[in-house]
Structures are given as C-alpha cells and as structure tokens.
Amino acid sequence: MKKKKILVTGAGGQLGTVLVKALQDRKGKENVIATDVYVKPEMQNILVSLDATNIKAVEEIVEKNDITEIYHLAAILSAKGEERPLQTWDINLKSLFTIFEVACKYKINKVFFPSSIAVFGNSAPKQNTPQNAYLDPTTVYGISKIAGEQWANYYFSKYGLDVRSLRYPGIIGHQSLAGGGTTDYAVDIYHKAVKKEAFECYLNENTALPMIFMTDAVRATLELMDAPKHCIKTRTSYNINALSVTPKQLVTSIKKWYPDFKVCYKEDFREKIAQSWPSSILDTQAQEDWNWEPHYKLDDVSNEMFIELNKKYNLHSQL
Numbered sequence: 001m002k003k004k005k006i007l008v009t010g011a012g013g014q015l016g017t018v019l020v021k022a023l024q025d026r027k028g029k030e031n032v033i034a035t036d037v038y039v040k041p042e043m044q045n046i047l048v049s050l051d052a053t054n055i056k057a058v059e060e061i062v063e064k065n066d067i068t069e070i071y072h073l074a075a076i077l078s079a080k081g082e083e084r085p086l087q088t089w090d091i092n093l094k095s096l097f098t099i100f101e102v103a104c105k106y107k108i109n110k111v112f113f114p115s116s117i118a119v120f121g122n123s124a125p126k127q128n129t130p131q132n133a134y135l136d137p138t139t140v141y142g143i144s145k146i147a148g149e150q151w152a153n154y155y156f157s158k159y160g161l162d163v164r165s166l167r168y169p170g171i172i173g174h175q176s177l178a179g180g181g182t183t184d185y186a187v188d189i190y191h192k193a194v195k196k197e198a199f200e201c202y203l204n205e206n207t208a209l210p211m212i213f214m215t216d217a218v219r220a221t222l223e224l225m226d227a228p229k230h231c232i233k234t235r236t237s238y239n240i241n242a243l244s245v246t247p248k249q250l251v252t253s254i255k256k257w258y259p260d261f262k263v264c265y266k267e268d269f270r271e272k273i274a275q276s277w278p279s280s281i282l283d284t285q286a287q288e289d290w291n292w293e294p295h296y297k298l299d300d301v302s303n304e305m306f307i308e309l310n311k312k313y314n315l316h317s318q319l
C-alpha cells in the first residue's frame with residue numbers, strides 16, 4: 001500500500017502550526033510537507049514556500065512528493081478579508097479550485113477543507129444553529145466558505161473526490177497568535193492576562209460566539225479524516241460544537257487565575273460580524289456520523305492556556 005504523504009497548505013497559520021505537528025507525530029515528519037505562501041526566515045527549515053493559487057507549483061510539489069492526502073488550510077479570514085473583498089474571494093476560491101483540480105488529476109485519496117461558523121448569517125437561529133440553517137453570510141470570508149462547501153460537494157458527487165470539511169468555531173490555542181479573524185480576541189486576551197497587562201476587547205461583553213480549544217479542533221479534524229468513507233454523509237461541511245462563550249464569561253474564567261485582570265470594551269467593526277454569527281452550534285450530524293464529542297470546557301481551556309503561556313513567557317508559575 002502506498003505510504004501516506006501529506007501536503008498542508010497554510011501550515012504557518014494558527015491551526016496549521018498545530019495540525020502539522022499532530023500529523024507529523026502520527027505519520028512521521030518526513031511524510032508531512034508543510035507549506036505556506038509566506039515563510040518567515042526563522043521558519044525556513046520547517047515550512048516550504050508554496051502559493052496554493054499557483055497550479056503549476058502545487059502540481060510540482062504533489063508529483064515530487066507523491067502526495068496522497070491534502071489539508072488545504074490557506075485562506076484569508078473574516079476580519080482581514082473585509083479589507084480587500086475581491087482579493088479575499090480570489091485567493092480563497094482560486095486556491096480551492098487549484099487544490100481540488102490537482103487532487104483529481106493526481107488521484108489524491110482525501111482532501112480536508114476548513115469551513116467556518118462564518119457561513120451563517122442573520123437568518124439562522126442564534127442558539128443551537130442547525131446544520132441545514134439558511135446561509136446568508138455577512139463577510140466575503142463566509143461567502144467564500146459557502147462556495148467552497150458547495151464545490152466540495154460537487155467534486156465529491158461528480159468526480160468522487162473524498163473531500164471532508166468542518167465548520168470551525170473560533171479556535172483558542174496557546175501555540176500561536178490568531179490572525180485576521182473576528183474570534184482572535186479569545187486568544188489575545190490570555191496573553192495579556194499572563195503578562196499582567198490590561199486588555200481592550202473589540203466585542204461587546206455579552207456577544208456569545210461558538211469557540212473550541214485547539215486540542216479539540218485538531219482531534220475533530222483527525223477523527224473526521226480517519227472516519228470510514230461510508231460514515232461521511234455530509235459532503236458540504238459539518239457543524240461541530242464545543243463551547244459557547246461571551247467575552248464576559250471568558251474574563252470570569254481568567255479571573256479565577258488572575259483576580260486583578262483588567263478589561264475594557266471598545267467595539268469595532270468585528271462586533272457587527274460577530275452579531276451575525278451563531279451564539280451556539282447544533283452538531284447532531286457530526287455526533288451521529290463520526291461520534292464527535294468535545295472534551296474541553298471553558299475552565300479546562302483557561303487552565304491549559306495559562307500552564308503553557310507561563311512556560312512560553314518564562315514566567316514563574318503564578319497558578
């Protein structure tokens with residue numbers, strides 16, 4: 001049987017940096033090709049430079065490394081995407097078509113494509129938003145993710161490409177700062193708390209959003225990709241639920257470790273985006289089709305974040 005060789009695009013991003021490590025632990029470092037369009041000098045021995053919109057470059061790396069699976073994470077996220085809408089659409093869709101076309105040409109076994117809670121808009125129920133809610137996203141990122149979901153379903157139905165996808169909530173992790181998203185506050189706030197700095201939150205304190213701890217997000221991804229093909233009955237993208245958190249609830253949890261932590265609220269354009277997203281997600285299909293269940297509750301997240309961030313900043317544990 002052909003050895004599994006995995007290509008990851010967007011490997012330098014918040015999820016990519018952690019997913020690559022998890023894949024390397026499982027498949028061997030030499031069997032995971034981690035790529036990104038911009039490779040910082042300090043990352044040159046970890047990441048390979050690859051523009052996922054360049055079909056020749058993607059074909060070359062797939063052929064040269066005999067790739068059998070692709071995790072296509074490269075995308076411009078919700079907040080950043082609003083700065084240059086047409087460029088966001090172009091990058092998010094052109095890279096997706098490139099990956100799907102190359103995957104078909106080289107008969108790639110499986111492709112992972114990340115969708116997002118950003119596909120939902122003001123017409124969907126706010127609480128326990130179901131898989132099949134009406135989708136009217138308010139960002140180019142959300143529109144690009146709906147389009148991606150429909151193309152994933154098309155490539156599966158028409159060409160038999162085994163594309164699998166998750167609608168990620170906001171991901172909270174200690175491994176890297178988030179970038180360009182509406183949910184980034186939920187990462188930055190922990191760094192501020194550990195450094196004993198005040199935090200200015202750009203969302204309203206009562207705006208609840210679906211969130212997930214990085215460990216759960218990576219496990220969900222791997223469990224989805226490991227599931228037998230016949231179990232995958234949703235070929236657009238799966239809702240996954242983990243947490244539903246307001247900034248106020250996050251602060252309350254943080255103050256169990258840092259009682260003097262100071263926060264102020266100064267809403268910006270991201271509040272309007274967040275208002276259009278669900279507060280919580282219903283993930284019945286993911287539970288039924290491939291037994292999804294989250295493990296981390298909010299205080300578990302805070303505990304892990306503070307243990308790891310204290311190490312990262314070389315602070316004597318104040319826990």
Ligand code: AKB
Pocket residue numbers: 077078079115116117118141168169170171180181182183184
């Ligand atoms: C964002 O905030 O844009 C992302 C997402 C929820 O997909 N973190």
